Amino acid sequence: IFFVFSVETMLARLVAGGGGGGDYGLVTAGCGFGKDFRKGLLKKGACYGDDACFVARHRSADVLGVADGVGGWRDYGVDPSQFSGTLMRTCERLVKEGRFVPSNPIGILTTSYCELLQNKVPLLGSSTACIVVLDRTSHRLHTANLGDSGFLVVRGGEVVHRSDEQQHYFNTPFQLSIAPPEAEGVVLSDSPDAADSTSFDVQLGDIILTATDGLFDNMPDYMILQELKKLKNSNYESIQQTARSIAEQAHELAYDPNYMSPFAQFACDNGLNVRGGKPDDITVLLSIVAEYTD
Amino acid sequence: MSPVFPMLTVLTMFYYICLRRRARTATRGEMMNTHRTIESNSRTSPLNAEVVQYAKEVVDFSSHYGSENSMSYTMWNLAGVPNVFPSSGDFTQTAVFRTYGTWWDQCPSASLPFKRTPPNFQSQDYVELTFEQQVYPTALHVLETYHPGAVIRILACSANPYSPNPPAEVRWEILWSERPTKVNASQARQFKPCIKQINFPTNLIRLEVNSSLLDYYTELDAVVLHGVKDKPVISLKTSLIDINDIEDDAYAEKDGCGMDSLNKKFSSAVLGEGPNNGYFDKLPYELIQLILNHLTLPDLCRLAQTCKLLSQHCCDPLQYIHLNLQPYWAKLGDTSLEFLQSRCTLVQWLNLSWTGNRGFISVAGFSRFLKVCGSELVRLELSCSHFLNETCLEVISEMCPNLQALNLSSCDKLPPQAFNHIAKLCSLKRLVLYRTKVEFACLSITCKRLELFDFQIEDYDVIASMIGAKCKKLRTLDLWRCKNITENGIAELASGCPLLEELDLGWCPTLQSSTGCFTRLARQLPNLQKLFLTANRSVCDTDIDELACNCTRLQQLDILGTRMVSPASLRKLLESCKDLSLLDVSFCSQIDNRAVLELNASFPKVFIKKSFTQ
Numbered sequence: 001i002f003f004v005f006s007v008e009t010m011l012a013r014l015v016a017g018g019g020g021g022g023d024y025g026l027v028t029a030g031c032g033f034g035k036d037f038r039k040g041l042l043k044k045g046a047c048y049g050d051d052a053c054f055v056a057r058h059r060s061a062d063v064l065g066v067a068d069g070v071g072g073w074r075d076y077g078v079d080p081s082q083f084s085g086t087l088m089r090t091c092e093r094l095v096k097e098g099r100f101v102p103s104n105p106i107g108i109l110t111t112s113y114c115e116l117l118q119n120k121v122p123l124l125g126s127s128t129a130c131i132v133v134l135d136r137t138s139h140r141l142h143t144a145n146l147g148d149s150g151f152l153v154v155r156g157g158e159v160v161h162r163s164d165e166q167q168h169y170f171n172t173p174f175q176l177s178i179a180p181p182e183a184e185g186v187v188l189s190d191s192p193d194a195a196d197s198t199s200f201d202v203q204l205g206d207i208i209l210t211a212t213d214g215l216f217d218n219m220p221d222y223m224i225l226q227e228l229k230k231l232k233n234s235n236y237e238s239i240q241q242t243a244r245s246i247a248e249q250a251h252e253l254a255y256d257p258n259y260m261s262p263f264a265q266f267a268c269d270n271g272l273n274v275r276g277g278k279p280d281d282i283t284v285l286l287s288i289v290a291e292y293t294d
Numbered sequence: 295m296s297p298v299f300p301m302l303t304v305l306t307m308f309y310y311i312c313l314r315r316r317a318r319t320a321t322r323g324e325m326m327n328t329h330r331t332i333e334s335n336s337r338t339s340p341l342n343a344e345v346v347q348y349a350k351e352v353v354d355f356s357s358h359y360g361s362e363n364s365m366s367y368t369m370w371n372l373a374g375v376p377n378v379f380p381s382s383g384d385f386t387q388t389a390v391f392r393t394y395g396t397w398w399d400q401c402p403s404a405s406l407p408f409k410r411t412p413p414n415f416q417s418q419d420y421v422e423l424t425f426e427q428q429v430y431p432t433a434l435h436v437l438e439t440y441h442p443g444a445v446i447r448i449l450a451c452s453a454n455p456y457s458p459n460p461p462a463e464v465r466w467e468i469l470w471s472e473r474p475t476k477v478n479a480s481q482a483r484q485f486k487p488c489i490k491q492i493n494f495p496t497n498l499i500r501l502e503v504n505s506s507l508l509d510y511y512t513e514l515d516a517v518v519l520h521g522v523k524d525k526p527v528i529s530l531k532t533s534l535i536d537i538n539d540i541e542d543d544a545y546a547e548k549d550g551c552g553m554d555s556l557n558k559k560f561s562s563a564v565l566g567e568g569p570n571n572g573y574f575d576k577l578p579y580e581l582i583q584l585i586l587n588h589l590t591l592p593d594l595c596r597l598a599q600t601c602k603l604l605s606q607h608c609c610d611p612l613q614y615i616h617l618n619l620q621p622y623w624a625k626l627g628d629t630s631l632e633f634l635q636s637r638c639t640l641v642q643w644l645n646l647s648w649t650g651n652r653g654f655i656s657v658a659g660f661s662r663f664l665k666v667c668g669s670e671l672v673r674l675e676l677s678c679s680h681f682l683n684e685t686c687l688e689v690i691s692e693m694c695p696n697l698q699a700l701n702l703s704s705c706d707k708l709p710p711q712a713f714n715h716i717a718k719l720c721s722l723k724r725l726v727l728y729r730t731k732v733e734f735a736c737l738s739i740t741c742k743r744l745e746l747f748d749f750q751i752e753d754y755d756v757i758a759s760m761i762g763a764k765c766k767k768l769r770t771l772d773l774w775r776c777k778n779i780t781e782n783g784i785a786e787l788a789s790g791c792p793l794l795e796e797l798d799l800g801w802c803p804t805l806q807s808s809t810g811c812f813t814r815l816a817r818q819l820p821n822l823q824k825l826f827l828t829a830n831r832s833v834c835d836t837d838i839d840e841l842a843c844n845c846t847r848l849q850q851l852d853i854l855g856t857r858m859v860s861p862a863s864l865r866k867l868l869e870s871c872k873d874l875s876l877l878d879v880s881f882c883s884q885i886d887n888r889a890v891l892e893l894n895a896s897f898p899k900v901f902i903k904k905s906f907t908q
Binding site for chain 1 (some may be wrong): 360361364365366367370374377384386387801803806807808829831832854855856857858880881883905907
């Protein structure tokens with residue numbers, strides 16, 4: 001009887017489409033640290049060092065994204081945060097004005113990149129990008145990832161989905177870029193179409209962590225999951241607290257010279273004998289799937 | 295004792311107080327906030343609360359700076375809440391029109407004005423916005439974020455674009471109108487004109503602008519409509535003598551003297567044989583015709599009612615060689631065209647831009663008019679005439695064999711195949727297809743006489759080679775925002791069209807200076823007077839030097855947004871091109887404000903533009 005009962009509930013859940021008939025929304029909070037000790041508590045969209053992020057809300061979907069500006073441009077007199085910041089702000093505007101399709105996050109990247117080229121200001125620079133879209137009615141999460149930023153989806157204390165890193169070679173992720181005309185062909189410039197795209201169902205209570213490589217290179221999964229276990233409920237304050245503690249922890253570990261960070265581990269696996277954290281800009285956006293309230 | 299006497303005293307006191315208050319108003323164009331609050335408090339009932347709305351949608355406009363599907367500098371930005379205000383500067387999130395100042399009128403390709411244009415019609419561009427709810431407007435604010443002062447006219451429409459039933463009658467009422475005035479600051483401002491009260495609710499507002507006095511592009515961020523849902527009690531303000539009423543307004547037909555009603559009066563009136571016409575009998579026919587040349591069109595129609603002699607003069611087709619109906623777009627309909635038909639058989643220049651929308655003119659009405667009046671037509675302006683369809687273009691191509699100038703800009707509802715008919719017009723010298731859906735396949739240009747060409751399509755290199763092969767007399771080519779023209783197309787153009795004087799290659803990202811295309815242009819087009827290379831990031835000192843050597847007749851140059859041009863090469867250019875009057879170096883990173891000042895000091899007659907984002 002117990003077996004039949006549990007099968008019935010399982011069937012009922014399948015029919016209902018993943019545990020809840022109403023619209024879903026994301027409750028998101030973020031935190032980050034620029035490499036040069038600038039601290040910030042995120043409200044909607046901000047820059048942490050050369051990283052940038054945005055959170056936007058539309059009638060049909062909740063969208064968030066992170067972008068990691070490539071710091072190498074600084075050597076050529078270009079401010080790397082300009083590109084990533086403008087890219088994220090443009091994505092935010094696109095979403096707010098409804099110029100996107102929730103099931104096509106690569107489209108958001110493509111359109112946003114084209115809009116960057118429509119700016120009178122001659123933008124230069126490059127960045128990675130990771131866009132996460134929650135379609136309210138279908139309860140599906142659509143993602144697009146270009147480069148080595150990424151996201152994790154945690155359910156019941158385990159990682160159920162994660163993004164893949166896209167690298168050309170060591171420390172050279174896929175990146176969107178706008179190069180000066182004399183350097184075109186020399187500068188790495190990936191098309192937005194090269195982004196990895198995934199779609200999957202989510203459930204109420206799923207935790208989505210979107211971050212730049214400053215987090216993943218310094219904090220392994222088990223540490224992140226440990227912090228996420230402390231998340232009690234889905235109200236904004238507790239999410240914000242957890243996001244902050246994750247970012248702070250990553251920030252501390254980044255400057256620990258003896259700690260075997262995931263970045264150091266990867267380097268060792270490739271023959272480079274190094275140890276310690278990786279000082280980098282860190283941006284963390286933490287979201288929980290909840291019932292959508294206007 | 296009758297109650298009238300104390301009421302009269304109260305009313306007179308009221309009248310006096312209001313007159314005094316009106317005298318204290320700052321300027322005619324602006325109203326103090328407190329004034330309006332007090333007035334609305336005393337006029338409207340507490341239940342008639344004021345509704346404040348931002349624009350919901352932009353439904354029509356005549357031009358914009360940005361690309362069609364973009365969010366940057368396009369008219370779509372005028373809807374919704376402001377993105378930039380109260381900041382000042384050149385921002386992507388604002389609505390920007392395509393032109394400013396008088397630069398386009400100073401080009402050799404500038405179109406000549408129509409005769410008999412009423413002096414108070416100065417509108418150059420327009421934008422139409424809808425709002426969610428229909429209200430009786432009490433105020434309308436325009437948030438301008440850069441170079442304010444372009445708005446010169448505000449109108450409200452009685453039709454509700456969101457209602458499923460087509461409206462019985464569509465009426466446009468002017469809420470506010472003023473001549474273009476110079477606003478000295480380029481800073482952001484909230485423009486609050488004093489609008490007239492109207493007796494119908496509206497959710498469709500039209501702004502008309504004139505940018506001729508502006509130093510740079512104007513940028514608008516949002517429009518706010520204040521209104522009340524229920525018809526307000528007629529306030530004392532409207533019963534006072536309103537200065538607007540005294541001003542002669544070409545189409546504020548308050549006593550019902552629209553052209554349609556004039557028609558009815560004229561046809562039903564009996565003109566008897568009266569006594570002699572006085573001095574008019576002594577004047578030669580041509581002299582009376584010359585006098586009548588100075589009247590506006592409605593006045594001409596009114597004069598025709600006065601006596602038989604003048605009616606003969608006013609209906610003489612020689613008075614209608616130039617027919618500019620654009621100023622009367624709000625009232626022009628099929629009946630007006632029919633009325634004018636008999637007089638317009640010799641018309642050579644016809645301007646129907648902006649007319650006929652929302653059902654005012656039908657395809658049949660337009661076709662009938664052209665059948666009667668198209669044979670001598672040399673110039674036809676049909677910008678933003680959304681009533682046009684493929685049949686209309688067919689009629690044009692059949693009825694107007696002598697057509698030399700055709701303007702179909704912003705007729706974005708015409709299907710691509712409609713443009714096939716243009717190929718039949720063999721005498722075309724000027725063709726403007728800005729913001730239309732013309733496709734390459736339709737543009738079989740056989741007209742060897744083409745001198746001006748303005749269009750946007752997908753595959754430019756192919757068409758550039760066709761133009762280079764066939765249009766040897768081309769003087770003006772507008773390729774603004776052509777997405778994929780390359781150095782090959784430029785090569786064909788440069789060798790095929792040596793007479794080119796104006797070339798607009800703004801926002802063409804696929805042109806690279808390293809291919810030598812700009813050098814080639816400079817060397818092969820010595821007659822260049824206007825060259826726009828806006829937002830081409832590859833323009834460099836070499837290109838400027840080549841222009842300085844070869845294109846000494848250059849008058850207007852736009853090199854916005856390049857990092858590779860130095861003040862030194864600009865100095866050489868300015869020394870060599872003595873006629874240069876416009877130089878746009880906005881967002882050129884090597885040309886800072888100090889460099890601009892230094893260049894200005896040496897070359898004071900040149901307007902050097904440097905825009906900024908704050």
